[in-house]
Amino acid sequence: MLGVGLFGPLGPAPGGTRHRAAEVGDVRARAAGDPQTGGPRDGRASFSPPGPAGAPAAEARSGRPAGIHPASGHPELAEERQAWIVLATVDGVGERTLAGLVAAHGSARHALWLAARGRLGRALGGVADGRRGIIPAATIAGIERAAREPGARLSALAARGVWTLTLLDPDYPRRLLTLLSPPPVLFGQGDARAMETPRSVAVVGTRRPSPGGRWEAARTAAGLAARGVTVVSGLAVGIDGAAHAAALDAGGMTIAAIGSGHARPGPAAHRGLAERIRASGAVIGELPPDAHASRGTYPRRNRLIVALADAVVVVEAPARSGALITAHLALEQGVPLCVARGQEGAERSAGCRALLDEASAWPFTDVTSLCDSMGWRAVAADGSQEGGRPGRADPGLSPEESTAPGPPTATPDGHEITPLPPLGAAERMIARRLAGGPATMDELLAVTGAAPGELAAALTLLQLRGLARTLGPLYLPAGSLLLAVP
């Protein structure tokens, strides 16, 4: 890839590098009601999936596009779909077990029918590559429990506001179909259409970033959001959180792919963030709501992040960081990989430098060149084409924002209160410096030559206008300052 130049290979790779999921695709075809290969032979009456009153309601809430209700008008397909979901809620049933069950028993419905009677064998069906397997006894027990109360499983999902998309559904996210093994059942909250936006970029990195890394992630996400690009990440603390938050702040779309169930999406510190993402984007994962994250779930989750993105940006990653797994998955799947080099010698970017030096990753400089390389013309968040480069030379400092008084604020009892004073020359100078990256007050004092009191006043004004925030001794650019070309 390295030799091809900046403009060629960064676009979605044409065939070859991404794989169509052959075997699961087969399962899908069979399960879709072909009586010869996979249709239910008997027991349909016994596994009579409840008409879960809650499920459609949840889907209506979820903001899924009209027509997403799968298999309406195909009762068998609808039942099979529900059987998939019921199986997927069982601890230990992943994509391989589900495919094996369908292969062994013809359909998930039949497997459940057997399980409800304690007659489900432990052997998995042969799949395309001839792999065979044995289901652990504990998982069998779990399936049997689920089979006896399938309705409860479905309404539990609905009660949590979790929607599902299965491989049986026509509107299963197109991007995930490029995976070698797409999750047969996807659990999500928020707007499923977030996964269908035409442009999306993953921003990932360490859970312990430097303030500079945090800023880089926020700046990148805000820039992407301003160009109407969806920001994908993993809801972890650190770079992930900074990227999600900045995308939301910029009014953009963001998707969090989680490695746990929806009952505990990400770290406790990010509960509020997850809520914000659900409100305007989507939180998705392949584990049932009550599942805990474990060693293996994060690497698997990372493949979803890569699949949902047109490009992956790694901001800060030490050696042996989880973000490196995502990076290598991107290389494997042929998704363009852009890596910020970070400070020379900084331990926190050692993994990034290794990617740049040893793998075919692109050095990441800024969002504008990334978008240029992807061949994306600037599109405003509302979808309209915008002329020229999206990065303003002096954003946040445009005439209307800086000289005009800020919008009047009303007190809760309705009194209008003073608008903020306009930004003066001193504030603009500081803003310009901040747009270049985080700085301590001492550094700003040295650059501006201002007295501490004047500088502090200016910094307060920038913070009140949402153009700066603090982290320890540092002042970080925020809001439209993130989009500024320093």
Add this chain to the structure above:
Amino acid sequence: MLATLVTAVVEGLQGALVRVEVDVAPGLPVCQIVGLPDAALSEARERVRGAIRNSGFAYPAQRITVNLAPAGRRKHGAAYDVAIAVGILVASGQVAASGGDWALLGELSLSGEVHPVPGVLPMVHTLARAGARRVGVPAANVAEAALVEGIEVEPLRGLDDAARLVAGPRGRRAARASRAAPVAVSGVIAAGATGSAPLVEAGPPVDLADVRGQAAARWGLEIAMAGGHSLLLVGPPGAGKTLLAGTIPGLLPALDDREALEVTVIASVAGLLGPGDGLRRGRPFRAPHHTASYAALVGGGPRLAPGEVSLAHAGVLFLDELAEFDRDVLEALRQPLEEGSVVVARAQGTLRFPAQVQLVAAMNPCRCGYFGDPDRACTCAPGDPERYVRRVSGPLLDRLDLRIEMPRVRPSELLLGPDPESSAAVAARIAEARARSLARNGGRLNARLGGRETVELGRLGDPARELLAAVAIRRSLTARGVHRILRVARTIADLAGRDPVDTGDVLAAADLRDPAAAARPGLAA
């Protein structure tokens, strides 16, 4: 024969008069002391017996009865030793009480030396008010005793000195009295024996000229010292927090007369006045170690001694490594900080020690110390930095006015930067600003203004008032938060000699962070 003498004891910060009556009569040679708790009684008896023998007098082989009146008063310390011993000498006819009425203070050693005692200043003050004209005090306490007007003070080095005072020029027997070879007592041991040992004795203050870089922190420190605002310094190891705090004694103006007397009395009662120490004029700067106990910090304990928070009265209490302090101990500081005094409960009611302190604290931002450092990686687990700050008592953080973040100084600043301003120049500005606020606020620093007074005395221009309202709404400030900014803005204006407070002062004050918000730093999201 019966002898009556006057001495005193300390109760809290007050002296209390004690009358010593000694009766020596034929009978079995026992010494009975009435009006002392048992433990103190037998110790006092042994000291007095040894001192009399080793001073060339005879310990009477008769029945000795000593009454310390009033009996109900708790008598801490051992300042009554000399009076008891002299009483025995008079009552046994070895010394004639022909020298007039002397009040006597001092603890005896077995060798007959008179050791310094804590609280001489308040005791002499009480004696003078009760009409005593002459007092003998341990030689090491003469300087503080001399601060009291209207009473003649004589130094006592040994029991023989006391006997000579009481006998007057005509007392021949007393004149011949002598002492056994003096026992060498080092000053440190003496202080430790008599007062609560100073936990960290401040050296000479650091000069601000030796603190390089840290312009923002120096600015915050100047504001804090000018307005009396309490201050939290946060920064990684080696940022210079302890160094910067060490400049504080050199930045504060001297105590005024009233404060000086209060501070000296407290030091006297705590046994911290050295030989020759008169009135204390420097503002106290106390830096107790983070292992300090509740009693050491707040006061009380068996001796009812003032704690660090009272020893820092009218000055600065510096809690370095704040997060390492015991949470309960810090919680106990809350009430003294709010009320400006400490109440120590005891059997016969309560004692009150003043504790008007300016609190200064320092801590790392997290366990490893590097959270938020621009260059160095923090090795704490995600979420740990927040937990680290939350370990510090929330109510205590609420009592702090300003939080200053100190980054590590870069080597270039350390070696190449411009030469920093000296303490003298900064102290001069601080003194001016303090004088302005004291004059305007009726003798109080800005930090001591209550909520309403802050608004009334703050002299806030209309634009500044409106701007503060705008800030308050945008930041959802509580009343406490608004007043905090207002008080600090007032101090910033005082430093600049500005009246009324203008919008720039309010904005600058709003940039100085709220320590209470440190418990939930706006991190990841």
